[in-house]
Structures are given as C-alpha cells and as structure tokens.
Amino acid sequence: MISLLCSQVLLAQNSIDKKLSIHWQATLIPQYHFKFTSPYQGANSLIPDEAVKTSLTTTFFINYHPFKYTYIVFNPEAAGGKGLSKTLGIAGFPNGEIYRVGNPSPQPYIARLYIEQRFPLPGNKKVITTDKDSAKKTLLFNYVSVLAGKFSITDFFDGSDVSHDPRLQFLNWSLMASGAWDYPANVRGYTMGVVAQAFYNDWKIRSAVTGVPMEANGKELQFKGGDAVGTAIELEKDNVIKKGENLFTNVRLGVFYNRARMGNYETALKKSLNSPDVIATRIYGRSKKGIYGIIDNHFGNILHFVRASYNDGNNETWAFTEIDRSVATGFSFKGNIWKRENDMFGIATVVNGLSGEHRNYLAAGGYGFLIGDGKLNYGTENIVESYYSFNAFKSLYISPDYQFVIHPGYNKDRGPVHIVAIRFHYQL
Known part of the structure; x- marks a missing residue:
C-alpha cells in the first residue's frame, strides 16, 4: 500500500517533468502442487506433499534523461515469499518470480542502477518508446548504445515477445529464458558489468562483459580477469520474413562463455569414496560455454x-x-480473437536435459545447488504450461496458471507433478 501511494505521487510529478519516467509494479503468486509419486527423496528433492507457497515482488522503474541521448535507470525492488520445496527439486522451476533466498519477509534491494549513453548512426528513423525502462521520448532508431552498472543481462539478451516476462507471460524458468544458458547473475538474477549494443534498421548486435557469483547461485559477485567473468554476444534480425504489418518473424542467436571457480563432475566422481561432492573440486578458471537461439513468429493475433x-x-x-x-x-493468443483486447492465453512445452557427466554425478548420489534426489533414474524433464491473463481492469491482471511436470529433477522414479497457481499483477 505504501508503494502504491508513493507511485501515485511520483507519477503525478512525472506528468510535469518529461525527462523523468516512473513506473511501478507488484506481483503476487500463490502456488501449489498436488501430491505425487515419490518412492524416495534426497536433500534437493521436490517434497511430495506441502502447503501453498507464495511469492511477492514490488518494483519501481525510474528512468532519468539528464542530457541528450543519456539515460540513468534506477530500479529499487523488494521481494519475499518462498518457492515450492524451498525452490528445489525441478530444474525448470515453476515460478519465475521466486529466488533461492531463505528469508520469506520482503527484503528491499537495488535491482538495477546503470547509466546508458547512445550515439546516433546515419539513416535515422525516430520512434516513440513506451518501455518501462526508457523515458517516454522520441528516440533514435539507428544508434550505438553503451551502458554500465547493475542490471539483469536478460534485460538485453535472450528476449522473446512471447515468452520472457514471468509477470505477464509464462511462469516457468525454462520458458522465460533459455534454460541451458547459465547466465551470469547473483541469486536474485542481477549482475554488474558493461553492455554494448548497435541498432541498424532490422539488425541488432549485443555484447556483454559481467561479473559472476563468488559461489554457485550466491549473493556476492566478482570479476577476476580471465578466471571469473561472464561474456555473451547476440545477433538479432527482425523481419527475417515479413508479409505485412502484423505478419513477421524475428530471430536471435547468442553465444556465451563463462569462467568461475567451478567444480567438475568427472573429477568429483573420481575422487568420491561414497557420494561425490562437486564443491570439493572447485578451482578458478573452469568454464561453461554454449549457444542459444530464439524464433518469434507473429501471425496477427497469434504469436508463436x-x-x-x-x-x-x-x-x-x-x-x-x-x-x-x-x-x-x-x-500465445491475443484476446482480440474473443473480443477481450487486453487478455492473453498461452500454452507451451519445454524439454530439458543434462550432459552425460552431469547425470552420472547425480546418479552417484551427488547434489547440485537446485536438484538431487540421492540417486537418479534419468529421463528428460518434460513440462507443459498454460495460463490465461485476464485484464480485470486497466492496471490489474489476474492469471490462473497450470503446469504439468514429467520426471521432476530428471528422475523417472518420481512424479508426474500437477502445479497450479494464480498470479496477481498490478502495474502503473
């Protein structure tokens, strides 16, 4: 309530000062899973029978435009609540608004604080932006952007018009982002670093150098030269296929290379006498590299x-x-189809898998920071999610959500799991 009152005052001020853009959101998600088959469980298993768990986030999006082409973004945020089974047991976890933070009371923190400078390129067009992290101004269409500070790298990389925002779209972690990109971030999903971007007509290219957690899924970040650093490059092409104003295809392709004080699965297995412990094998300079790709198809009121x-x-x-x-x-199906302009219905499926080294480690009784049943009868983790976003009135969206998880934590011996939730999202 305090956040809501403050936002009304600030938004009133915003109407006077066009250099300042202020938005606010709050998202509340109670979530529950029905009892499922569980012949055994380990320290990181999804608990077969538990109560409703609820998450809450509230965020201010403040963008100040002090000089021509200069933007300062500040997002104070508070988050609280708990995930199902302490946010353990499913690799594609079913709530994108919850973190592996133990304190259920809302904790304030700075989500984003960065400065961006844009440099015009030839052949400019101009557009009006309404993005919550950009001041409502006439902006350059073709430009180079350099920004530095604290942010979520997924603010700029790995985007999708259909499946990217757990506050309005799919809730599952492996649907809101590319599951196999171990993107550099602290336990709440934010990092510090530098992002450079170039926008020219339908082409966009991005690169980033960021800090990585000091510990796996840890709170503290570090940058240690070539031994602890996150890097990514992404190329985006809009209108790869275009057959009209509302019929087009956008494509993104990204590569990533992270280095940190990681443990090694094979080394942990070789050293183990009983259960392997990957933590005991950690050294600086180990890496994780990979690739991701996204295709967004716009078919008028149907998005794929x-x-x-x-x-x-x-x-x-x-x-x-x-x-x-x-x-x-x-x-995703826009509500225009059934004369509910601001509603949305979505349905998606995802198949997640592990490398041979990773599955052998878990099968031998090892634990990661998110999953581990003490043993493993391996199978891919298969998830189906469906939601309906109902625009109750101008700023309030209420979304029932259902997820069906086969082989939670990649274990054929456990599950399947039926998960239900209802999301309340309010934004100004």
Whole structure:
C-alpha cells in the first residue's frame, strides 16, 4: 500500500517533468502442487506433499534523461515469499518470480542502477518508446548504445515477445529464458558489468562483459580477469520474413562463455569414496560455454516462439539452473480473437536435459545447488504450461496458471507433478 501511494505521487510529478519516467509494479503468486509419486527423496528433492507457497515482488522503474541521448535507470525492488520445496527439486522451476533466498519477509534491494549513453548512426528513423525502462521520448532508431552498472543481462539478451516476462507471460524458468544458458547473475538474477549494443534498421548486435557469483547461485559477485567473468554476444534480425504489418518473424542467436571457480563432475566422481561432492573440486578458471537461439513468429493475433539452448555440461551449474540442453515451443493468443483486447492465453512445452557427466554425478548420489534426489533414474524433464491473463481492469491482471511436470529433477522414479497457481499483477 505504501508503494502504491508513493507511485501515485511520483507519477503525478512525472506528468510535469518529461525527462523523468516512473513506473511501478507488484506481483503476487500463490502456488501449489498436488501430491505425487515419490518412492524416495534426497536433500534437493521436490517434497511430495506441502502447503501453498507464495511469492511477492514490488518494483519501481525510474528512468532519468539528464542530457541528450543519456539515460540513468534506477530500479529499487523488494521481494519475499518462498518457492515450492524451498525452490528445489525441478530444474525448470515453476515460478519465475521466486529466488533461492531463505528469508520469506520482503527484503528491499537495488535491482538495477546503470547509466546508458547512445550515439546516433546515419539513416535515422525516430520512434516513440513506451518501455518501462526508457523515458517516454522520441528516440533514435539507428544508434550505438553503451551502458554500465547493475542490471539483469536478460534485460538485453535472450528476449522473446512471447515468452520472457514471468509477470505477464509464462511462469516457468525454462520458458522465460533459455534454460541451458547459465547466465551470469547473483541469486536474485542481477549482475554488474558493461553492455554494448548497435541498432541498424532490422539488425541488432549485443555484447556483454559481467561479473559472476563468488559461489554457485550466491549473493556476492566478482570479476577476476580471465578466471571469473561472464561474456555473451547476440545477433538479432527482425523481419527475417515479413508479409505485412502484423505478419513477421524475428530471430536471435547468442553465444556465451563463462569462467568461475567451478567444480567438475568427472573429477568429483573420481575422487568420491561414497557420494561425490562437486564443491570439493572447485578451482578458478573452469568454464561453461554454449549457444542459444530464439524464433518469434507473429501471425496477427497469434504469436508463436521456438527456443533452443545448449551448454557443454562439463563443469557445475553456477548461476541460473541445472539444465544443459533445452528445447521449448509455444503459442500465445491475443484476446482480440474473443473480443477481450487486453487478455492473453498461452500454452507451451519445454524439454530439458543434462550432459552425460552431469547425470552420472547425480546418479552417484551427488547434489547440485537446485536438484538431487540421492540417486537418479534419468529421463528428460518434460513440462507443459498454460495460463490465461485476464485484464480485470486497466492496471490489474489476474492469471490462473497450470503446469504439468514429467520426471521432476530428471528422475523417472518420481512424479508426474500437477502445479497450479494464480498470479496477481498490478502495474502503473
């Protein structure tokens, strides 16, 4: 309520000062899974019978435009609540608004604080932006952008018009992002670094150098030269196929290379007398590299996406989630079809897998930071998700959500799991 009152005052001020853009959101998600088959469980298993778990986030999006082509973005945020089974047991975790943070009380922190400078390129067109992290101004269409500070790397990379925002679209981790990209971030999903981008007509290219967590899925970030650093490059081409204003295809292709004080699965197996421990094998300079690709198809009121990703899977997962291969596809249907202009219905499926080294480690009784049942009868983790986003009134969206998970944590002996949720999202 305090956040809402503050936002009303700030938004009133925003109407006077065109250099300042202020938005606010709050998202509440109660989630529950029905009891499922579980002949055994380990320290990181999904618990077969538990109560409803609820997540809450509230965020201010503040963008200040002090000089021509200069932007300062500041996002204070508070998040609280708990995920199902302490956010453990499913690699494609079912709630993109929850983190592996133990304190259920809302904790304030700075999500983003960065400065961006844009440099015009020839052949400019101009557009009006309404993005919450950009001041409402007439902006350059063709430009080079350099920004530095704290942000989520997925603000700029790995985007999709259909499946990217868990506050309005699919909730599952492996649908909101490329599951096999172990993208550099702290436990809340943010990092610090530099991003450079170039926009020219339908082409976009991005590169980033960022910090990585000091510990797997840890709170603290570090940058240690070539031994601890995250890097990524992405190429985007809009209108690869275009047959009208609302019929077009956009494509993104990205490569990533991260280095950190990672453990190695094979070394952990060789050293183990009983259960292998990947933590005991950690040294600086180990790497995780891979690739991802996204295709967004716009068919008027029907949107379709395909997303695939891969990493080598030799060393331990360090930041995002324990997925080494992932393929996802799905559709979103705009409410215009049934005369509900601001509603949306989505359905998607994703198949997640592990490298041979990773699955052997878990089968021998090893644990990652997210999954581990003490043993493993391996199978791909298969997930179907469906949601309906109902625009109750101008700023409130209520979304029932259902997910069906086969082989949670890649274990054929456990599950399947039926998960239901209802998302309340309010934005100004």
